[in-house]
Amino acid sequence: GDSVTQTEGPVTVSESESLIINCTYSATSIAYPNLFWYVRYPGEGLQLLLKVITAGQKGSSRGFEATYNKETTSFHLQKASVQESDSAVYYCALGDRTNYNVLYFGSGTKLTVEP
Amino acid sequence: GPKVLQIPSHQIIDMGQMVTLNCDPVSNHLYFYWYKQILGQQMEFLVNFYNGKVMEKSKLFKDQFSVERPDGSYFTLKIQPTALEDSAVYFCASSLGGAGAETLYFGSGTRLTVL
Numbered sequence: 113g114d115s116v117t118q119t120e121g122p123v124t125v126s127e128s129e130s131l132i133i134n135c136t137y138s139a140t141s142i143a144y145p146n147l148f149w150y151v152r153y154p155g156e157g158l159q160l161l162l163k164v165i166t167a168g169q170k171g172s173s174r175g176f177e178a179t180y181n182k183e184t185t186s187f188h189l190q191k192a193s194v195q196e197s198d199s200a201v202y203y204c205a206l207g208d209r210t211n212y213n214v215l216y217f218g219s220g221t222k223l224t225v226e227p
Numbered sequence: 228g229p230k231v232l233q234i235p236s237h238q239i240i241d242m243g244q245m246v247t248l249n250c251d252p253v254s255n256h257l258y259f260y261w262y263k264q265i266l267g268q269q270m271e272f273l274v275n276f277y278n279g280k281v282m283e284k285s286k287l288f289k290d291q292f293s294v295e296r297p298d299g300s301y302f303t304l305k306i307q308p309t310a311l312e313d314s315a316v317y318f319c320a321s322s323l324g325g326a327g328a329e330t331l332y333f334g335s336g337t338r339l340t341v342l
Contacts, residue, residue: 157332157335
């Protein structure tokens, strides 16, 4: 089926360290997958961090980057130097551009950045 | 940024009762969604809604579920009657367009506890 697997949390890193949260997807019934990272900061609703709709392209936002790799079916989230304000829950999601924004979410990775 | 409001944040009801979850979407958005997250599991798509109609629904969207936007403002999810397995956090979302790469704006969720 269509699904997303991401790094199990929680993940704790120190401020200014680098971060990678792994995400792999399975798109067996989706001809044209779109890939997203959403983030939930404490007390807030889920919000889009970045998205990529074309294989081989990279998306970036707020210092985070993710590359849509069709060969390895991956969309890992990376940041070179995290800040305390990056503490949140991160969700990788797979979408079908032909299917009215139905999204398949990963289980979420809770990130805590220590000062 | 644009906000989706969900009221209340937590609702407790007895099994068999009816419950209505309310969502105030972003004002100019045309597409509306409900997602369900059972504790410890992934967020899963329930239904999307456009122009007064359900466009897509998942197998989780049981016959006891219904959605509507009666006055053009609040988007509601009604469950009648409720069952124990309906206990979950329900997230409302909205988007301007319906194509598969649209950004969805999510509310903070309503935690439903069915006793």
